[in-house]
Amino acid sequence: MASLCLIAAVNNDVVLEQNLASSALVRKNPDILTTMRNYSSASAAYNAGLDRTSTDIAVFAHQDVYLPQGWEDALLRNIAVIEETDPGWGVIGVYGVRDDGGHAGRVWSSGLNRELDTGSKEPVKASSVDELLIVLRRGSGLRFDEDLPGFHMYGTDICQESLERGHGVYVVNAPVVHNSVPVFSLAGGYTDAYCYMRRKWRHRLPVKTTVTTITPLSLSFLYLKWRIAGFSGRRARLRRSQTELMPRESAPDIAQLLGYE
Numbered sequence: 001m002a003s004l005c006l007i008a009a010v011n012n013d014v015v016l017e018q019n020l021a022s023s024a025l026v027r028k029n030p031d032i033l034t035t036m037r038n039y040s041s042a043s044a045a046y047n048a049g050l051d052r053t054s055t056d057i058a059v060f061a062h063q064d065v066y067l068p069q070g071w072e073d074a075l076l077r078n079i080a081v082i083e084e085t086d087p088g089w090g091v092i093g094v095y096g097v098r099d100d101g102g103h104a105g106r107v108w109s110s111g112l113n114r115e116l117d118t119g120s121k122e123p124v125k126a127s128s129v130d131e132l133l134i135v136l137r138r139g140s141g142l143r144f145d146e147d148l149p150g151f152h153m154y155g156t157d158i159c160q161e162s163l164e165r166g167h168g169v170y171v172v173n174a175p176v177v178h179n180s181v182p183v184f185s186l187a188g189g190y191t192d193a194y195c196y197m198r199r200k201w202r203h204r205l206p207v208k209t210t211v212t213t214i215t216p217l218s219l220s221f222l223y224l225k226w227r228i229a230g231f232s233g234r235r236a237r238l239r240r241s242q243t244e245l246m247p248r249e250s251a252p253d254i255a256q257l258l259g260y261e
C-alpha cells in the first residue's frame, strides 16, 4: 500500500504527537513513520532512516510538521507531473528558493504566525528547499552529507548535491502546517554549518537558502553572526509575548482554517 515512507529526527515526543504523528497519513498507518533519535546530526539521522526503509519516495519531515488529510495524494500528483519531463528528479520541497532567487511554495509557519504562499500551483524548479520537509527519490542514489555538522542547512546541501549530479530539484504545491517550535537553536550549530557549506560549495557561491545567502566574503559571515544574535533575541522576545497573548492553535485546527484539508 505504502508508496512512500516518512522519516523524522525526534527529540520531543510531545511535539511529535501533536504534529507529525497526528497527521491522518500516520494515524491510518503508523508503520509509515520511522523515527530517529539521539543522532549527532540531521544528516546521520536521515541516512540511517533511509537505510531502515525501502520505498522509492522518502519524505523527511520535521517532528513539528503536520501533514493535512490527502497531503500524500497532492505530493504524488505533483511527482507525476514532474516525471512527465524529468523522471530523474532528485529532491522536492514544499517551500524553497527558485533559480532566480525568489521563494516558492505554500506553508503555514507558526513561528512567523502567518501563511507563506507564493501562489504557484505547478511544480517550480528550485535551487534549495527548506528543511521543514524534504522529499527524496531513492533511485537518484542521493544521500545526506554526514560531514555537515548539526541540524541546519542539510536541505540546501542535498539540493546542491542533486543539481551537481544532474537531478532536478523542485518545490511543489502541497501545503503543510509548520508548527515551528524552537527545538534546535540557531546559535553555534548554525555558523558551523554555514562555514562548512561555504567551503564545500565554493564553486557554486552564492548559494541561497530560505533563511540566508551563503557568500564567499568573511564580512557577510560576521554580518550573519550579528544578524543571528539579533534574530534569536528578537525571536525569544516575540515568542514570550506571543505565548502570553494568544493560545496556541492545534495543527489540525490550523490546517482546517486554511483549507488545507
Ligand SMILES: [Mn+2]
Pocket (backbone or CB within 6 Å): 062, 063, 064, 065, 132, 178, 179, 180, 181
Ligand atoms: Mn521545524
